[in-house]
Amino acid sequence: GKTVVVGGVAGGATAASQLRRLNPECEIVIFEKDRDISFANCGLPYHIGGEVAKRSQLIAATPESFGKKDVTVRTYHEVIEVNTSENFVTVKNLKSGEIFEESYDHLVLSPGGRPRIVPALAGVPENHVLHTLEDMDKIMKYIDDEGIQEVVVVGSGFIGMEVTENLRMRDIDVTLVHRNGHLYGHIEEEMAAVLQQTLEDHGVTLKMNSEIDRVADGYAHLTTNEKIPAPMIIQGIGLTLNTEFLRDSGVDVTDRGLIPVNEYGQTNIENVYALGDIMETNYLHAPEIRANIKLAWPAHRMAYTIANHIHGEYDVKFEGLLGTNIMRLFEYEIGAIGLERKDVRGIEHFVIDNQQNFKAGYMEGASKIRIKMYVGNDGTILRAAMISKSGVDKRLDTLAAHIRAGGKAQDLINIEVAYSPPFSSPKSDLNMVGYKAI
Numbered sequence: 001g002k003t004v005v006v007g008g009v010a011g012g013a014t015a016a017s018q019l020r021r022l023n024p025e026c027e028i029v030i031f032e033k034d035r036d037i038s039f040a041n042c043g044l045p046y047h048i049g050g051e052v053a054k055r056s057q058l059i060a061a062t063p064e065s066f067g068k069k070d071v072t073v074r075t076y077h078e079v080i081e082v083n084t085s086e087n088f089v090t091v092k093n094l095k096s097g098e099i100f101e102e103s104y105d106h107l108v109l110s111p112g113g114r115p116r117i118v119p120a121l122a123g124v125p126e127n128h129v130l131h132t133l134e135d136m137d138k139i140m141k142y143i144d145d146e147g148i149q150e151v152v153v154v155g156s157g158f159i160g161m162e163v164t165e166n167l168r169m170r171d172i173d174v175t176l177v178h179r180n181g182h183l184y185g186h187i188e189e190e191m192a193a194v195l196q197q198t199l200e201d202h203g204v205t206l207k208m209n210s211e212i213d214r215v216a217d218g219y220a221h222l223t224t225n226e227k228i229p230a231p232m233i234i235q236g237i238g239l240t241l242n243t244e245f246l247r248d249s250g251v252d253v254t255d256r257g258l259i260p261v262n263e264y265g266q267t268n269i270e271n272v273y274a275l276g277d278i279m280e281t282n283y284l285h286a287p288e289i290r291a292n293i294k295l296a297w298p299a300h301r302m303a304y305t306i307a308n309h310i311h312g313e314y315d316v317k318f319e320g321l322l323g324t325n326i327m328r329l330f331e332y333e334i335g336a337i338g339l340e341r342k343d344v345r346g347i348e349h350f351v352i353d354n355q356q357n358f359k360a361g362y363m364e365g366a367s368k369i370r371i372k373m374y375v376g377n378d379g380t381i382l383r384a385a386m387i388s389k390s391g392v393d394k395r396l397d398t399l400a401a402h403i404r405a406g407g408k409a410q411d412l413i414n415i416e417v418a419y420s421p422p423f424s425s426p427k428s429d430l431n432m433v434g435y436k437a438i
Ligand code: FAD
Pocket: 006, 007, 008, 009, 010, 011, 012, 031, 032, 033, 034, 041, 042, 043, 044, 045, 077, 078, 079, 080, 110, 111, 112, 113, 130, 131, 132, 159, 242, 245, 275, 276, 277, 278, 294, 295, 296, 297, 299
């Protein structure tokens, strides 16, 4: 059979290479509307800061390397329509303007999203976004060409925060503009307050409860009537999903532009699959709640599931998500697992808030880890958020494994931790949370 893939980065490229690994014979064609495929989006901020020294380290595969595996990659080719009754897509070659049809037996949709733009910044030459390798190249060139010493970052989602950190690594001054009073909105306010202090400690100027109203003569005018120098602006305020081209295709798309899929990644149409930032699935531990997690793990995991299903392997299923996430901001690590806070509010629960040293208190460098856990009345761990200077990844991964295995909050007392003073405590913080849940 022949598989056509729409989008050649995280979800699309992974699905194609997994399918090729399983099946050396089948025909695979990837259409990518932009210049590059298969780059490490997640690594982009760290090349700006220099922690990823070489640009080439961010490129996992190229059309040529896919070609060697007999996967056809067409960049600058946009799929503009899908005909699911006759199984073909309509493609526009963005270089030549040529439009043609390409048939498929299986269609895999991984078109992701594109950065949203504040209206006041549309068409403003100083304004940048960071979503693709091309964006990163433009940002780095602009910094060099213009001798940029200060940047205004708009938005405090993980991209805004990571960009801020990495600009500071290069000693570039940053002013962070955020529209409300709660930085990094998907994490609890009391933890975001720690981030706020950390940003200030690292010389970042914060403009909270404000937005850019207009940009003129190198200055950004804020809604607070302030005027700040803005020789360069980088904004990260979320995504618009690239699912408009499916409007008349018969593939179900929700009001929010999401595509619901089943445990094999199938849409409402049997031979059409969807994955990545556009997919809507459910939570593993709360299956009645729909999940859309715009992160790399869900895309990779679903790519594997879809490749198996196309190959006729039906035992591999997508179980649902926990939304496990983490970010570093200077010396802090912050992350969460489980439902969003708005979903937790709709379920009866109690809250455990635990603070203790992340390792033995008498060790040099010991400091607090704070864990806030939301527990359903039956002990289900609905959500946990945490912040610390060390060990957040370990706790989150432990919780991910624990919840997946059906573990409840009170069972955390039985997690036998690896203890010696540089690492934890004989009664670790996760154990303590368990005791508090009983
Ligand atoms: P994408 O990787 O965005 O790929 C979609 C591709 O489809 C695009 O290249 C697009 O041009 C193409 N396309 C769209 N429409 C069409 C069309 N009609 N025809 C042809 N091609 C089309 N996640 C984490 O888990 N951890 C992180 O630390 C992390 N950091 C990130 C940092 C940055 C700067 C960014 C941008 C993302 C980060 N992510 C991170 C998120 C993660 O990269 C995404 O969740 C993931 O890339 C989603 O994969 P996708 O295939 O859905 O979309």
